[in-house]
Amino acid sequence: xxxxxxxxxxxxxxxxxxxxxxxxxxxxxxxxxxxxxxxxxxxxxxxxxxxxxxxxxxxxxxxxxxxxxxxxxxxxxxxxxxxxxxxxxxxxxxxxxxxxxxxxxxxxxxxxxxxxxxxxxxxxxxxxxxxxxxxxxxxxxxxxxxxxxxxxxxxxxxxxxxxxxxxxxxxxxxxxxxxxxxxxxxxxxxxxxxxxxxxxxxxxxxxxxxxxxxxxxxxxxxxxxxxxxxxxxxxxxxxxxxxxxxxxxxxxxxxxxxxxxxxxxxxxxxxxxxxxxxxxxxxxxxxxxxxxxxxxxxxxxxxxxxxxxxxxxxxxxxxxxxxxxxxxxxxxxxxxxxxxxxxxxxxxxxxxxxxxxxxxxxxxxxxxxxxxxxxxxxxxxxxxxxxxxxxxxxxxxxxxxxxxxxxxxxxxxxxxxxxxxxxxxxxxxxxxxxxxxxxxxxxxxxxxxxxxxxxxxxxxxxxxxx
Amino acid sequence: xxxxxxxxxxxxxxxxxxxxxxxxxxxxxxxxxxxxxxxxxxxxxxxxxxxxxxxxxxxxxxxxxxxxxxxxxxxxxxxxxxxxxxxxxxxxxxxxxxxxxxxxxxxxxxxxxxxxxxxxxxxxxxxxxxxxxxxxxxxxxxxxxxxxxxxxxxxxxxxxxxxxxxxxxxxxxxxxxxxxxxxxxxxxx
Numbered sequence: 188x189x190x191x192x193x194x195x196x197x198x199x200x201x202x203x204x205x206x207x208x209x210x211x212x213x214x215x216x217x218x219x220x221x222x223x224x225x226x227x228x229x230x231x232x233x234x235x236x237x238x239x240x241x242x243x244x245x246x247x248x249x250x251x252x253x254x255x256x257x258x259x260x261x262x263x264x265x266x267x268x269x270x271x272x273x274x275x276x277x278x279x280x281x282x283x284x285x286x287x288x289x290x291x292x293x294x295x296x297x298x299x300x301x302x303x304x305x306x307x308x309x310x311x312x313x314x315x316x317x318x319x320x321x322x323x324x325x326x327x328x329x330x331x332x333x334x335x336x337x338x339x340x341x342x343x344x345x346x347x348x349x350x351x352x353x354x355x356x357x358x359x360x361x362x363x364x365x366x367x368x369x370x371x372x373x374x375x376x377x378x379x380x381x382x383x384x385x386x387x388x389x390x391x392x393x394x395x396x397x398x399x400x401x402x403x404x405x406x407x408x409x410x411x412x413x414x415x416x417x418x419x420x421x422x423x424x425x426x427x428x429x430x431x432x433x434x435x436x437x438x439x440x441x442x443x444x445x446x447x448x449x450x451x452x453x454x455x456x457x458x459x460x461x462x463x464x465x466x467x468x469x470x471x472x473x474x475x476x477x478x479x480x481x482x483x484x485x486x487x488x489x490x491x492x493x494x495x496x497x498x499x500x501x502x503x504x505x506x507x508x509x510x511x512x513x514x515x516x517x518x519x520x521x522x523x524x525x526x527x528x529x530x531x532x533x534x535x536x537x538x539x540x541x542x543x544x545x546x547x548x549x550x551x552x553x554x555x556x557x558x559x560x561x562x563x564x565x566x567x568x569x570x571x572x573x574x575x576x577x578x579x580x581x582x583x584x585x586x587x588x589x590x591x592x593x594x595x596x597x598x599x600x601x602x603x604x605x606x607x608x609x610x611x612x613x614x615x616x617x618x619x620x621x622x623x624x625x626x627x628x629x630x631x632x633x634x635x636x637x638x639x640x641x642x643x644x645x646x647x648x649x650x651x652x653x
Numbered sequence: 654x655x656x657x658x659x660x661x662x663x664x665x666x667x668x669x670x671x672x673x674x675x676x677x678x679x680x681x682x683x684x685x686x687x688x689x690x691x692x693x694x695x696x697x698x699x700x701x702x703x704x705x706x707x708x709x710x711x712x713x714x715x716x717x718x719x720x721x722x723x724x725x726x727x728x729x730x731x732x733x734x735x736x737x738x739x740x741x742x743x744x745x746x747x748x749x750x751x752x753x754x755x756x757x758x759x760x761x762x763x764x765x766x767x768x769x770x771x772x773x774x775x776x777x778x779x780x781x782x783x784x785x786x787x788x789x790x791x792x793x794x795x796x797x798x799x800x801x802x803x804x805x806x807x808x809x810x811x812x813x814x815x816x817x818x819x820x821x822x823x824x825x826x827x828x829x830x831x832x833x834x835x836x837x838x839x840x841x842x
Contacts, residue, residue, distance in 0.1 A: 191831060192827050192831075195780070195799075195827060195830055195831060195834070196795070196798065196799035197799075198780045199698075199780055199781070199784065199795065199796065199799040199800060200694075200799050200800050202778035202780060202781055203694050203697070203698040203781075203796075203800050204694050205778075206777070206778065206781075207693055207694045207697040207698070208697070208707075208711050208714070209693075210693075210711065210714060210715055211686060211689055211690075213715060214689065214715060214718045214719065215682070215686070217715075217719055218682065218685065218719065218722050411817050412817065412820065412821075452816065486840075509835075606786065606788070607786055607787060607788060607829060609829060609832055611832070625825070625829075627788055632788070
């Protein structure tokens, strides 16, 4: 969790400690007077003594039946595919496992997969042995190295609990591999595992984009979690680059594998290699130097790797007071593709046009966004992409409040019914400057993109607030 | 120096709570009191996030402990005692909402439920004012995470929503809180 979120949560917690009433005396008194109500929990029943005995007998009968079934059908269970593990580094391999996580079949899905498997006999091996062998082979043949160390696993089982168990076992294998084996000693590996929910959709997208099922599934998963890139753009990236983008998610930390703990559906171990790029520290240093600021003066700072129009870039965002800075830095060469400084010098009006926004004083003036454009071409060889930052200085964009009003008008809701309205300016390379507007009204959540210059609605979404 | 109650909020460990519940099931009142001290802030905050009314939340707090006292023998040790306790609290919250609705529909003169609990004189908290302005799920999720210490998947199970929905509502809620604090000049308090 980032520092700001942690601080916010601590404040909520500490204030709650302060205002929680102390009612122990009343509770104690009522307990002594024999009060209290059983509130039924889902699926719970009161068990009388006779019911308890009947339950015990029934359980014993069920156990005998299961054991008998298992003995009679062991051969059938043993050979039935219970779990499919789709694996990708660049070599693509599919492992079919039975209910006991023994390998029934291993299928390479590309030539690199065939090279990795070679003459290995993995049938009847346990999952961890199979993974050990495959990862070892990948290191030996150079598919995993200090530039690209990420392994992607997508796990399919009809029972999500069993799929999560397999994911956990796989992550544990990676942890053990690093600790106990020479392989991975110099190149710490990174693994991402995901419970595959929609195999059909993943296969369809994989085929359309000519990528593996594991990769298609992972791209769907990270887009669900907030990565705002099209599927087609992300499909062009390597597994390692996708893992780096995944690491940029705000809630990335909560998916980390910890001993005895895996909640799924997505989990990771280790860190993706960033050695092809300048690194987050360097990107931050470049941006701060350009802005003439020191990290200690900042009120907020965020650096993420991203992919924009064919370039891996670092998005560096920081704030000092109310001034916001947005930098986009070439992840390979370190040149500044774009820099923006947003200086709010407005006051919100005293007569609110939407509720829930607090207002302080004078009527609004225009909201200035000072844009300094430093168009650079990518320093990558053979890159056909051109950076296309706005070259004109923009004197004014509409105010956040105006953006909210345009969104509300478009939504066709009464402004008195609007709750939690907010607008945040978004300045991305190659895109129109726009506001991301969110609000709720009449049981629905609304999200808008409003053109920051003209106020036009660029995108709108509405979903039921469940 | 941290007070006992602050320590209690910082991370009640499941094993301790498990043992306390087992002792409560045997009728141990001192175990009940310790359980109360360790969990009251989490339960009250959750009830408040649900009902937005301090009096109703206090009633839920009260009723939850009475229910724990009589139901503790039904608790089965699965290592998630706080989830069991919060489920009881949640059921009392639903009951309170049904009672409130009945009152609003049937009583001729009744005071409307105070939904702006932040104006209650006992709750002086800027950040809880802003919490009040969030969506229902956003508020509950943040409180369960921040005060009761649940993990995201546990919260998704408690509220019966998908994990991905839970995560996106958490993210959105925290972001709104941060923006409210900044625009209210209270971010660095």
